[in-house]
Amino acid sequence: xxxxxxxxxxxxxxxxxxxxxxxxxxxxxxxxxxxxxxxxxxxxxxxxxxxxxxxxxxxxxxxxxxxxxxxxxxxxxxxxxxxxxxxxxxxxxxxxxxxxxxxxxxxxxxxxxxxxxxxxxxxxxxxxxxxxxxxxxxxxxxxxxxxxxxxxxxxxxxxxxxxxxxxxxxxxxxxxxxxxxxxxxxxxxxxxxxxxxxxxxxxxxxxxxxxxxxxxxxxxxxxxxxxxxxxxxxxxxxxxxxxxxxxxxxxxxxxxxxxxxxxxxxxxxxxxxxxxxxxxxxxxxxxxxxxxxxxxxxxxxxxxxxxxxxxxxxxxxxxxxxxxxxxxxxxxxxxxxxxxxxxxxxxxxxxxxxxxxxxxxxxxxxxxxxxxxxxxxxxxxxxxxxxxxxxxxxxxxxxxxxxxxxxxxxxxxxxxxxxxxxxxx
Numbered sequence: 001x002x003x004x005x006x007x008x009x010x011x012x013x014x015x016x017x018x019x020x021x022x023x024x025x026x027x028x029x030x031x032x033x034x035x036x037x038x039x040x041x042x043x044x045x046x047x048x049x050x051x052x053x054x055x056x057x058x059x060x061x062x063x064x065x066x067x068x069x070x071x072x073x074x075x076x077x078x079x080x081x082x083x084x085x086x087x088x089x090x091x092x093x094x095x096x097x098x099x100x101x102x103x104x105x106x107x108x109x110x111x112x113x114x115x116x117x118x119x120x121x122x123x124x125x126x127x128x129x130x131x132x133x134x135x136x137x138x139x140x141x142x143x144x145x146x147x148x149x150x151x152x153x154x155x156x157x158x159x160x161x162x163x164x165x166x167x168x169x170x171x172x173x174x175x176x177x178x179x180x181x182x183x184x185x186x187x188x189x190x191x192x193x194x195x196x197x198x199x200x201x202x203x204x205x206x207x208x209x210x211x212x213x214x215x216x217x218x219x220x221x222x223x224x225x226x227x228x229x230x231x232x233x234x235x236x237x238x239x240x241x242x243x244x245x246x247x248x249x250x251x252x253x254x255x256x257x258x259x260x261x262x263x264x265x266x267x268x269x270x271x272x273x274x275x276x277x278x279x280x281x282x283x284x285x286x287x288x289x290x291x292x293x294x295x296x297x298x299x300x301x302x303x304x305x306x307x308x309x310x311x312x313x314x315x316x317x318x319x320x321x322x323x324x325x326x327x328x329x330x331x332x333x334x335x336x337x338x339x340x341x342x343x344x345x346x347x348x349x350x351x352x353x354x355x356x357x358x359x360x361x362x363x364x365x366x367x368x369x370x371x372x373x374x375x376x377x378x379x380x381x382x383x384x385x386x387x388x389x390x391x392x393x394x395x396x397x398x399x400x401x402x403x404x405x406x407x408x409x410x411x412x413x414x415x416x417x418x419x420x421x422x423x424x425x
Contacts, residue, residue: 001053001064003109005159005304006258009332010109011055011062012324017185018367020108022374024116025101026124027358032097033131038073040127040146041095045071047146048119050155050256054090055109060317062109073097095123100357102127108258113343113361114246115256117376118142121348128352137351141254151254158253159304167302172264172335175238178226178370180390188365190416191386191396195408197345197377203406207277209284211382212342214406216241216287217280219373220266222398223337224273240266242336243287247300250293261300263290264336276402333368338395345377358383365389381411 003011010020045052052071053064069089076098092110096103102124106116122144128134139145183189204214223239247259265286267274274282289295306312315323343361356378362385363372371388386396393415400410 001050001155002157003055003062003064004157004255004258005162005300005307006112006260007109008062008307008324009328010107012321013328013367018365021105021364022108022113022116023103023105023360023362023364024113024120024376025098025103025360026120026356027360028100028102028124028128029355029357031100032102032127034073034075034097036131037095037097037102037123037127039130040123041071041073043126043146044119044123047144047148047150048122048154048256049150050115051091051093051110051119053092053110055092055107057317060313060315060320062317064110067091071095076101076103093119111256112246112258112260113244113341113374114248114260115258117343117346117361118144118256121346122146124356125349125352128355132355134351138349140349142346143349143352153254154256156253156255157257158247158251158255158259159300161251161253162297162301162304163308165297165301165304167300167305168298169302170299172240173238173268174236175240175264175266175335175337176223176227176233176236177337177368178223178390178392178395179230179232180370180388180392182390185365187389189388189391189393190362191388191393192360192412192414192416193384193386193396193400194411194413195382195384195403196411197380197382199408200382203403203408207280207406209280211377212243212340213280213283213287215342215373215375215384216243216265216340217276217283218399218402218406219338219340220279220283221276221402222395224267224269224279225398225402226395227269228273237270238266238268238335238337240264240336240338242339244339244341245291245296247296250291250296261296263287265290266337276405329368333366336369338369339363339366339372341372341374343374343376348378353379360385363387371395 056065071091074096076096092107094105104120125143126146200211204211219241242262242264245261265283359376359378361374361376363374370390373386375384
């Protein structure tokens with residue numbers, strides 16, 4: 001399979017120090033049995049076959065090539081995988097058992113958050129079915145029946161929908177980046193917050209916004225606090241949070257590959273600072289406008305049109321790769337200060353819900369910005385992870401303080417050191 005339009009950036013930006021990888025996990029009530037997890041993994045890969053591909057170089061573009069070898073469960077270790085983003089003979093994902101946790105690492109060229117989440121939840125459900133001999137699991141669009149036949153639309157390149165449509169590249173101003181002491185390229189710091197879902201919903205309702213909008217506004221407010229105290233701040237006055245948008249909710253398509261875009265939301269403080277309510281109102285209006293189908297379509301169609309352009313297509317890959325990488329550096333993280341990816345609230349089938357206690361979603365090391373946030377809701381809680389490549393965590397503290405002012409206190413906060421999330425290539 002040719003990789004989808006959104007995926008071209010990931011192999012193009014690969015370096016010895018950077019690979020776009022995200023991590024998901026579920027925490028069970030008992031220690032994971034590795035042998036049973038291996039059985040479940042074998043079945044899940046057959047049900048979701050687009051995960052059984054590796055990345056290969058063509059003459060003009062990258063493509064995904066089918067693998068026939070068996071993918072195996074890995075032991076969880078604190079050390080990075082020296083074999084790079086291609087795990088176990090070429091696979092672009094890795095499944096690990098860590099005590100009570102089932103952990104999934106995914107190279108972004110393979111799938112987006114929705115695709116990765118579907119794979120992990122289907123795997124966890126199959127593991128629980130085998131281990132506890134469960135019957136009557138009511139499968140849904142997030143937890144697949146492993147005995148079903150894969151559907152063709154699950155491996156569809158949905159970006160082909162935008163081919164031939166009129167596009168326009170968006171214009172953005174350069175964004176402020178949080179300063180700090182860089183940690184080693186093989187490391188990643190993480191602050192994990194657990195919030196009460198009802199508290200967040202209550203605060204969102206009081207401010208007539210969604211939970212994502214509230215969290216985004218709190219992040220912009222925290223960016224403003226960091227900016228105000230930065231004595232060495234430069235002329236970049238845009239405080240922007242990049243928020244991924246699941247295109248499956250807007251356009252036709254149910255693929256398990258990449259099918260997402262993004263909107264950059266925030267304020268410009270060149271003429272002064274904002275109160276929180278002002279920030280939130282700006283975020284709400286921007287999100288409503290930028291998320292309109294016509295606005296997203298223009299941006300996506302421009303990228304698809306560029307990829308399909310004959311003059312671009314005939315450029316050899318070894319020349320095309322550094323050009324795409326340069327464009328990504330110029331047009332990518334320079335226009336956002338942080339990222340917030342919210343997978344939303346997960347409701348599992350009743351038969352397996354008692355066996356799963358928590359979920360987590362963590363974005364890997366960012367190349368241009370200091371960090372990123374990723375959230376998932378489950379069992380009345382929101383699990384929010386801030387990953388960063390600097391030592392300082394004042395941004396996360398300002399974020400928590402802002403939510404506290406809104407009546408939202410975190411249940412717990414814990415810091416982690418995750419060296420293995422940034423593999424060497």
